[in-house]
Amino acid sequence: MRVLVATAVLVERDAVAAAFAPSPAREYAIPGATLSRVTPAEGGPVVLDLLAAGVGPAAAAAATAAALTAAALDEQPSGPYDLVVSAGIGGGFQPEAPVGSLVLADEITAADLGAETADGFVPVTELGFGAVTHRPPESLVRAVAAVTGARTGAVLTVNTVTGSADRAAELRRRHPGALAEAMEGFGVAEAAAAHGVPVLELRAVSNPVGPRDRAAWRIGDALAALTGAFGKLAPALESWNPHDRTQ
Numbered sequence: 001m002r003v004l005v006a007t008a009v010l011v012e013r014d015a016v017a018a019a020f021a022p023s024p025a026r027e028y029a030i031p032g033a034t035l036s037r038v039t040p041a042e043g044g045p046v047v048l049d050l051l052a053a054g055v056g057p058a059a060a061a062a063a064t065a066a067a068l069t070a071a072a073l074d075e076q077p078s079g080p081y082d083l084v085v086s087a088g089i090g091g092g093f094q095p096e097a098p099v100g101s102l103v104l105a106d107e108i109t110a111a112d113l114g115a116e117t118a119d120g121f122v123p124v125t126e127l128g129f130g131a132v133t134h135r136p137p138e139s140l141v142r143a144v145a146a147v148t149g150a151r152t153g154a155v156l157t158v159n160t161v162t163g164s165a166d167r168a169a170e171l172r173r174r175h176p177g178a179l180a181e182a183m184e185g186f187g188v189a190e191a192a193a194a195h196g197v198p199v200l201e202l203r204a205v206s207n208p209v210g211p212r213d214r215a216a217w218r219i220g221d222a223l224a225a226l227t228g229a230f231g232k233l234a235p236a237l238e239s240w241n242p243h244d245r246t247q
């Protein structure tokens with residue numbers, strides 16, 4: 001099973017790679033990006049290509065699409081991907097997603113893709129175009145949550161990190177099932193959907209969603225949680241049938 005893991009930045013990519021040490025990552029250049037290939041130390045059919053795709057949905061979509069296209073055109077030795085995973089740190093809505101915990105998306109939603117109207121925010125879908133939500137395969141979400149201990153809920157993709165209690169409350173009012181926010185999942189999911197490849201989003205909570213308090217960020221703890229989660233992932237991926245797209 002071939003898996004593309006898209007993080008935003010190198011430290012997140014390296015935190016994922018650390019789950020597979022001491023197996024060294026091998027690097028592959030594709031147009032516009034570099035992939036680091038890792039395999040679980042215990043062997044098995046899972047091969048993961050790690051990609052530091054950039055911060056924000058546009059960078060994430062562009063780099064993910066480049067990797068998926070390169071694989072589809074067989075310009076790299078891995079062949080097409082069976083699964084794309086958006087992974088990294090994120091903000092957790094309190095109290096459901098405490099700092100240091102893991103959140104696995106059962107829904108990946110672009111929270112600010114739409115229009116402001118006199119009646120409030122309207123998503124692009126209600127304006128008659130586009131998409132604002134992608135749903136990972138339910139059976140895979142269940143399997144990955146079981147092995148990692150991640151909570152499952154909506155993960156919102158935002159262009160601006162929430163910095164106030166009012167904004168956090170507004171997001172929760174519009175998305176009662178939201179557990180976390182981050183900045184890349186929807187972009188990764190759009191690229192995956194364009195290639196017909198299923199997607200997951202896994203976030204390790206580095207900070208609460210709410211008033212900006214840089215001192216409260218626990219990036220090291222979140223990166224360690226990300227490493228721990230990826231260390232447990234392989235059995236769930238191996239037992240999942242990629243053709244089971246059950247919603």
Ligand SMILES: O=C(O)c1cccc(C(=O)CC[C@H]2O[C@@H](n3cnc4c(=O)[nH]cnc43)[C@H](O)[C@@H]2O)c1
Binds near residue numbers: 055
């Ligand atoms: O506010 C700051 O001073 C600040 C300093 C360093 C980095 C940031 C970021 O916004 C990093 C965004 C990066 O991390 C993910 N992330 C982590 N927590 C959140 C969040 O609460 N809301 C949205 N995104 C978050 C995100 O996916 C980016 O890759 C800010």
